[in-house]
Amino acid sequence: MQLTQPEVNDFRRTLLAWYGENQRPLPWRRDRDPYRIWVSEIMLQQTRVAAVLYRYERFLERFPSLERLASARVNSLLAEWSGLGYYRRARHLHGAARILVRERQGVFPQTASELARLPGIGAYTAAAIASMAFAEPVPAIDGNVERVLRRIIGKRQRRRDLRDAAEQILDRSRPGDFNQALMELGATVCLPSRPRCPACPIRGFCSTRGCGELRQLKPRRRKRNITYAIVQRQHEIILVKRDPGSRLLPGMWELPEVDNEKGKTWFSLRHSITTTDFTVYVVRLAGLPGGGRWIKMSSLDMLPLTGLARKILRVAGIIQSL
Numbered sequence: 001m002q003l004t005q006p007e008v009n010d011f012r013r014t015l016l017a018w019y020g021e022n023q024r025p026l027p028w029r030r031d032r033d034p035y036r037i038w039v040s041e042i043m044l045q046q047t048r049v050a051a052v053l054y055r056y057e058r059f060l061e062r063f064p065s066l067e068r069l070a071s072a073r074v075n076s077l078l079a080e081w082s083g084l085g086y087y088r089r090a091r092h093l094h095g096a097a098r099i100l101v102r103e104r105q106g107v108f109p110q111t112a113s114e115l116a117r118l119p120g121i122g123a124y125t126a127a128a129i130a131s132m133a134f135a136e137p138v139p140a141i142d143g144n145v146e147r148v149l150r151r152i153i154g155k156r157q158r159r160r161d162l163r164d165a166a167e168q169i170l171d172r173s174r175p176g177d178f179n180q181a182l183m184e185l186g187a188t189v190c191l192p193s194r195p196r197c198p199a200c201p202i203r204g205f206c207s208t209r210g211c212g213e214l215r216q217l218k219p220r221r222r223k224r225n226i227t228y229a230i231v232q233r234q235h236e237i238i239l240v241k242r243d244p245g246s247r248l249l250p251g252m253w254e255l256p257e258v259d260n261e262k263g264k265t266w267f268s269l270r271h272s273i274t275t276t277d278f279t280v281y282v283v284r285l286a287g288l289p290g291g292g293r294w295i296k297m298s299s300l301d302m303l304p305l306t307g308l309a310r311k312i313l314r315v316a317g318i319i320q321s322l
């Protein structure tokens with residue numbers, strides 16, 4: 001990206017003015033508190049904004065400070081995370097909170113390089129927190145920003161070149177706003193499949209305007225059928241705890257998986273995880289030959305349930321919460 005200094009200034013001004021008028025009023029943009037920004041950034045990893053909105057406010061009500069998060073039991077954290085998926089993020093959040101309280105008296109490091117040493121904080125997240133909370137002039141390059149930059153530059157770029165371009169255009173006096181402006185542009189205008197170029201504030205700087213970009217192949221999706229049983233008595237239901245050493249969702253609670261017998265399905269639903277689309281059948285059984293534990297239904301809300309278990313229990317009318 002070869003821009004003269006006046007062009008760079010113009011680019012910054014144009015983008016920031018657009019952001020000032022068009023940004024979505026997201027709750028984590030209300031202040032510069034590193035704790036709140038950190039929680040939002042971790043929640044937003046691989047998760048849509050709409051899904052995070054409700055969870056974010058609830059999470060902060062339950063864990064309003066770093067100290068409260070560090071002293072919480074990991075199970076109550078996982079219960080609050082339920083439905084967001086990628087539970088390793090919650091464990092990392094908990095681990096990092098404990099490190100910050102134990103080793104730094106609850107004070108966040110202020111640079112991206114120090115933040116990136118904490119569990120669950122990669123290069124992008126570290127730069128996002130450092131720029132938004134502490135105004136460190138570092139570019140934060142997430143998937144949205146990478147797409148915007150590739151389209152603006154218009155040629156196949158190595159990651160290092162993208163980073164150089166991001167460094168060049170970054171507004172050093174307002175790095176947090178500038179990073180968020182580029183992300184916002186990617187999330188609302190420079191969309192993955194159909195960029196809204198006529199509405200784009202920086203179309204004058206863009207060499208592709210959405211044309212001729214290199215399409216990335218989508219990973220092939222697999223299809224799988226799976227059956228779960230609902231076994232309940234008056235106030236209890238049988239659940240199974242996943243192995244704590246399991247690679248996926250360790251220690252979370254789910255419904256017992258069973259073989260499907262023809263004609264027994266109570267209801268079915270669809271559920272997608274990374275590259276697999278599941279058709280989930282749910283059957284009601286009077287008992288279970290082995291495994292599982294009777295759990296009081298009144299305690300389900302406090303239990304770290306898998307997202308799928310929560311979804312099934314909601315459709316079955318057993319729980320109300322999201």
Ligand code: SF4
Pocket residue numbers: 148151152189190191195196197200201202203206207208209210211
């Ligand atoms: S002009 Fe189109 S392709 Fe270029 S940055 Fe704007 S929305 Fe994206």
